[in-house]
Amino acid sequence: MTALTDHPAPSRTSRGRSWIDHWDPDDERFWAATGRRVAARNLVFSILTEHLGFSVWLLWSIAVLHLPSVGVQLTVGQTLWLTTVPNLVGAAMRIPYTFAPARFGGRNFTVVSALLLLIPCGLFVYAVNNPDIPFWALLLIAATTGLGGGNFASSMANITHFYPASRQGLPLGLNAAGGNLGTSVTQLTMPPLIVAFGLVAVGWVWMPLVLVAAVCAYLFMNNLTRATSAYTMREMAAGARDRQTVIMSVLYIGTFGSFIGYSFSFGVLIKSQFPDVKGANFIWLGACAGSLARPLGGWLADRFGGARVTMVNFFVMGLGVAVVAAAVGAGSWGLFLGAFLLVFVTTGIGNGSTYKMIPAIFRARELAEVDGADPAAVRRATTRARRTAAAAIGIISAVGAAGGVLIQQAFRISIEQSGGIGPALLTLAGFYGVCVVLTWACYLRKVTVGGVRTSLAEAGV
Structure with a gap:
């Protein structure tokens, strides 16, 4: 790469070719010259690894429907526990995974996080080949798939540093959507694979793909020196007490909590409410719809504001779930499926719009405290906002x-x-x-600040 005198290209460090010392995506000339290309390359392979993480995370959501074929009989309650534990572990893993790119480098930890996926795949093969295994052991084996759930946090925390603050909505949406699609890919491809090769194939099929992803991350991704000082555990602890972190955590329960909760449960819900319907033929549709809608949510948030999109989206989510309840009461499979797919779409849109809101909230708050006419002050405020937002994202996710x-x-x-x-x-x-009320009250409702009526939405949130 040829360095430019006033906006140098990414420079390598003595720590190795994979490390980049100079990285300034908010500099328009730097971004146009070299930043966009390097960021896009890292985004592609981040998506690949995160996609496989979600695929492994959701293994048991489809496997539980086929356990009777290998001699494992479970109650509905046990089945739901077997899909709940991976979700719980995946949520817990997001805290340490958020710190890992800053501690070890984004590229380095992407390699490690990919290779860790071999553990749940191998244990799944063992469980299927030993149908007499006790239920508590099945729960422990299912829990290891939570490693795949942690991949989301490390991937998003890493990619945030590659893109300008004003252009993060779409790439973060694409990164998340690529991962979320792993949910539907697992649910779509596994049933025919199981028919052809048996349930054990669900564990074997991901192993070579995981190895490919690890090699690609090693060869084509980068570590950013600036990201290694992104934030500390103390900053995350402080962020956990921040009012904005608490509010956004509640909203993200409504969007991503709904997406992953419905994705894990959809097959079981179909089987319990419509036993004559072959759920395996439809289970993948929900996660697919929600995943594909996530970049749309990011794009809409870039265009109309994250808070506005989020509030309208929650209103539609509430209506959609009410229609699903009506469909269950009426015993209408068609209405149930159509309304549930609408709800899945709204979870995706909401995921994209809320993730756009998080960095915008902290950036607006920091910029409100400095002189906007002072470029150096604005740059320092933007850097502080990135650190705060990155720590908050780990908690919120x-x-x-x-x-x-x-x-x-x-x-x-x-x-x-x-x-x-x-x-x-x-x-x-x-x-x-x-x-709906919380989003309006905190981000869209106008308040008087310094004699001026304004809202956080008007500040770009």
Whole structure:
């Protein structure tokens, strides 16, 4: 690469060719000259690894439907627990995974996080070949797939540093969508694979792909020196007490918690409410719709503002879930499927718009404290905002994933107590209504600041 005198190209460091010392994506000339190309290359291979992480994370969501074929008989409650534990572990893993790129380098940890996926795949093969294994051991084996859930946090935290603050909506949406699609790919491709080769193939098929992803990350990704000082555990602890982190965590439960909770539960819900329908033929549609909608949510947020898109989206989510409840009551499979797919689409749009909001919130808050006419002050404020937002994203993504556990347990309790999922759905519709009010009150409602009526949405949130 040829260095430019006033906006140098990414420079290598003595730590190795994979490390980049100079990286300034907010400099328009730097971005146009070399930044965009390097960022896009890292994004592609980040998506690949995150995609496989989600694929492995969701293994048990499809496997539980076929366990009887290998001699494992479970109750509906046990089945839901077997899909809940991976979600819970995946949520917990997002905290350390958020720090890992800053500690070890984004490229380095992408390689490691890919190779760790071999553990749940190998244990899955063992479990299927030993159908007499006790239920507690099945739970522990299923828990290891949570390693795939952690990949999302490390991938998003890493890619955030590659893109300008004003252009993060779409690439973060693409990165997340590429990962989320692993959910539907698992649910779509596994049933025919199981028919052809047996349930054990679900574990074997991902292993060579994981090795390919690790090699590609090693060869084609980069570590950013600036990201290794991104934030500390103390900053994350402080972020956990930040009012904005708490609010966005609740909203992200509503969007990503819903996406992952529904994705894990969809097959079980179809089987329990419409036993004559072959759920394996439809289970993948929901996650696919939600994944493909995520970049749309990021794009809409870039265009109309994350807060506005998020509020309208929660309103539609509430209506959609109410229609799903009506479909269950009427025993209408067509209405159930159509309404649930609409809900999945809204989870994707909401995921994209809320992720756009997070860095925008902290950037608006920092910029409000400095002189906008002072470029150096603006640059320092932007750097502080990146650090704060990166720490907050780790917490928010973990809480959001944990919210999926609450949704799965709501369905389990509803089925065990009432025999159906109607009460759980109506409770969720009420929760989405609360999210509508919360988004409006915190980000769209105008308040007086220095004698001027304004809102965070008007500041770019």
